[in-house]
Amino acid sequence: MTAPKKLGQQSxxxxxxxxxxxxxxxxxxxxxxxxxxxxxxxxxADYLYGQSSWEKAENSILxxxxxxxxxxxxxxxxxxxxxxxxxxxxxxxxxNYAARQLNIxxxxxxxxxxxxxxxxxxxxxxxEAGFFERVVxxxxxxxxxAERQYRNPVEQGIQSSxxxxxxxxxxxxxxxxxxxxxxxxxxxxxxxxxxxxxxxxANMGAAMAPAAGSTIKAHFEDTQRTTDYYDLVVTGDLGSIxxxxxxxxxxxxxxxPPPNYSDCGVLLYDGLPDIKSGASGCGCSAAMLCGPxxxxxxxxxINRLLFVATGALMSPTSTFQGExxxxxxxxxxxxxx
Amino acid sequence: MNEGKSEELKAAEKKEYxxxxxxxxxxxxxxxHCLWAFAVGGLICVIAxxxxxxxxxxxxxxxxxxxxVAIIMIFLGAxxxxxxxxxxxxxxxxxxSIVPITGFANVIVxxxxxxxxxxxxFGVGAKIFSIAGPTLLFGFTASVLIGLISYWFK
Numbered sequence: 001m002t003a004p005k006k007l008g009q010q011s012x013x014x015x016x017x018x019x020x021x022x023x024x025x026x027x028x029x030x031x032x033x034x035x036x037x038x039x040x041x042x043x044x045a046d047y048l049y050g051q052s053s054w055e056k057a058e059n060s061i062l063x064x065x066x067x068x069x070x071x072x073x074x075x076x077x078x079x080x081x082x083x084x085x086x087x088x089x090x091x092x093x094x095x096n097y098a099a100r101q102l103n104i105x106x107x108x109x110x111x112x113x114x115x116x117x118x119x120x121x122x123x124x125x126x127x128e129a130g131f132f133e134r135v136v137x138x139x140x141x142x143x144x145x146a147e148r149q150y151r152n153p154v155e156q157g158i159q160s161s162x163x164x165x166x167x168x169x170x171x172x173x174x175x176x177x178x179x180x181x182x183x184x185x186x187x188x189x190x191x192x193x194x195x196x197x198x199x200x201x202a203n204m205g206a207a208m209a210p211a212a213g214s215t216i217k218a219h220f221e222d223t224q225r226t227t228d229y230y231d232l233v234v235t236g237d238l239g240s241i242x243x244x245x246x247x248x249x250x251x252x253x254x255x256x257p258p259p260n261y262s263d264c265g266v267l268l269y270d271g272l273p274d275i276k277s278g279a280s281g282c283g284c285s286a287a288m289l290c291g292p293x294x295x296x297x298x299x300x301x302i303n304r305l306l307f308v309a310t311g312a313l314m315s316p317t318s319t320f321q322g323e324x325x326x327x328x329x330x331x332x333x334x335x336x337x
Numbered sequence: 338m339n340e341g342k343s344e345e346l347k348a349a350e351k352k353e354y355x356x357x358x359x360x361x362x363x364x365x366x367x368x369x370h371c372l373w374a375f376a377v378g379g380l381i382c383v384i385a386x387x388x389x390x391x392x393x394x395x396x397x398x399x400x401x402x403x404x405x406v407a408i409i410m411i412f413l414g415a416x417x418x419x420x421x422x423x424x425x426x427x428x429x430x431x432x433x434s435i436v437p438i439t440g441f442a443n444v445i446v447x448x449x450x451x452x453x454x455x456x457x458x459f460g461v462g463a464k465i466f467s468i469a470g471p472t473l474l475f476g477f478t479a480s481v482l483i484g485l486i487s488y489w490f491k
Contacts, residue, residue, distance in 0.1 A: 053454045153451035155418050156468065157427020157434050157443050159370070162363040197351040198358060206358040244361055 005128075008222025010189050010215075017184035017337065018127040021177045024068035025290035026061045027283070028143065028169025034269050039291040041068050047144055047169060055093065058142035058171075062087070062098040065173040065290070066138050073175050075134075080104045080175070082126065084119040085138040086111060087282055088146050088167075095139070104136065112311030113208075113237050114191070115139040116172060116286040117330035120307075123176040124185040124332070133178055140171035141281030150201070150316055161202035165239045165265060165280035172286025174294075183297045183305075187223055188332045191215035193313060195326040201319050205242020205265070205277055208310040211327030212238060213249035216308055219331045220255060231302045233258035234293065235329070236285035236309035237265035239277030258306075264288035285309040294334075303336045374433030377426060381437045385410050407438055414439030418446040444468040 007013045025040045032043030042064070049057040062085065063077075070077040083102060086109035087094035099106035111118035119137035126132050146167040147154055176185070194214045198207040212235045220227060227233070227250075238246055243263035250257045264285040265278035289307055296302045310329040319325075342350075385406050392402035414437075417423040423443045427434045434440050448467050452460035466473060 148451055152468065153444075153447035155421060155424050155443070155447035155450055157418075157423045157425075157430075157440065157447075159428055159431040162365055196354040198355070203358065203362065206362070210354065241361055241363070245357065248357065248361075 007187060008218070010192070010218045011187055011222035012121075012125065012190075013187045013223075014124060014128050014185060016128060016178065017186045017335075018124045018176050018178055019180045019182045019184050020174055020294065020334065021180045021182045022069045022073035022175040023173065023290040023294050024065045024072060025170065025172045025287045026065050026068070027287050027291070030143070030166070030272075031168055031170055031268060031279075031283075031287060033272060035271055036268070036288070036292045039295050040287065041065075041291075044169070047142070054142050054144040054148075055089065056097075058087065058089070058140055058145050058169075059094040059097040059101075061142075061169075061171040062094055062138060062140040062173075063101055065140070065171040066098070066102055066104075066136055069136065069138075069173040069175050069290075073134075073177075077136075078103050080134045080136045081132040082107065082123075082135045083138065084109055084122050084135065086115040086119065087139060088112060088141050089149060094142075094145075098138075098140075111309075111328060111330070112313050113141070113280060113282050113285065114309040114311030114328050114330055115282045116174075116289060117236070117307060117309035117332050120174055120176070120185070121188040121190065121330055121332050123174070124188060127176050127178050130178075135176045136173055137176060138171065138173035139282040139286045141167055141169065141283035143167045143169045143281070146281060160276060163200070163203040163205065163239075163241050163277050165204060165237065165277045166269070166275060167281035168237075168268060168279045168284040168287060170281070170283030170287035172283065172290035174290060183294065183334045184337050186333045186335045186337065189215055189219040189222060189330065191218075191329040191331070193326045193328050195324050197324045199319075199322065199324045201314065201325065203241065203277075204280060204312045204325065205237075205239040206245055207312050207314075207325035208236075208327035208329065209238055209242045209245035209249060212236075212242075212246050212308055212310050212329040213253060213255075215329040215331050216246075216250070216258075216306075217253050217255050219306065219308075219333075223333070227256045227258040230258060230260070230304045230306045230333070232260045232262065232293075232304075233306040234261075234267075234288070234308065235263045235265075236311070237278070237280040238263045238310055239265040239280065241277045242310075267292075297334065297336060300336065305334045307332045307334060370431055373429050374431050376433065377430035378433030378437060381410070381434070381439055385437075410438050411442040414442030415446045418443045419450070423447075441469060441472065
């Protein structure tokens, strides 16, 4: 017997779609130069944000994003009942240290750059199930903390590959409630880990594109929606190379390419010079969702959004040991209903 | 994408995808990279050669002048790293600024700067050679081997 709220193989359908009642985004200086500057709640003047290390700056922007989202809904961050958060750093220290200050019951998540979708879909499930009424889903990334963990020292003079992406400095937080005003989460698809053997850590878009393809295909099969159902289908951080590959994968899988398909990694720095394949990091899709995308939804410019955050689940250790890069993607349908 | 399929089919799919990835991967502009590397690498060598000639002109012998030049070039590489210039040169010049001795100074200073916040022992002390380490290890090993060869076969 199938669970009553399950839909097809990998998806769930919400009978009382939870509401995204507030959201907030904070971005770094580079993201503030992009085309969406006016849609973010705050743009940092520098990467340290008054802290003594980049790691501390990262967890403080996560805290601030949660505070800002809660304040928009008219209460204190401490009144939230559950915080679901994660980030890219070892032992998810940004989320853990932010939760230490926030004093909200906390479940830490790791989904690499897919964390915004992972936390949001869990928040929606826990809200719909009736366990909580004020759940915050949040994530963040910082360019320089990710660089030092995954790549090279910042001041080292090396040439980056044309397929490389720039880890965004950004945090996003979303408050999910069972009722109220705002866009609603109507269904979601939990992704499988897909590894097509890409080993180049400077081409993460290529590593994650098959996972995005797999989840999006499953979503349309499970929900029996057509690809033109959504006003916008947006992947997390495939970048221009990964998004191009994803478009080809849709066709290979016999899926009509969604007419309005885009990628947060392409959009975030759109038009900025010398950005290689685009943006990446948990904060990339989080900032796009908690900035321009939800704003457009609240203004009615987008009414049906499929948000598919993508993550590359490798570590420097697995890369040095010659392992290929597994990808994951989770899809969330956000609709004005 | 590859659930419930045989290993062979999975391998074939992976191979096909790999081909697609290779096709879509942007080709680096090799000629402009080479020209940049040649120009910047060459400029660094010209500066060093100028110093060497000057020191010899002022009466230093070749070995001492060479050592003095190496010391100054390492200092300049470290200084440019410290003030945040060398990584910008490296983004354009590639191997042109990595191969000369200034590039060696750059990787060591960049590592030291990066890990200073973890303290002087487990940060700077432990990580300063994290990039330069392999060069040092294999450089020293090669020098010992060549020394032994020259000692025995002289």
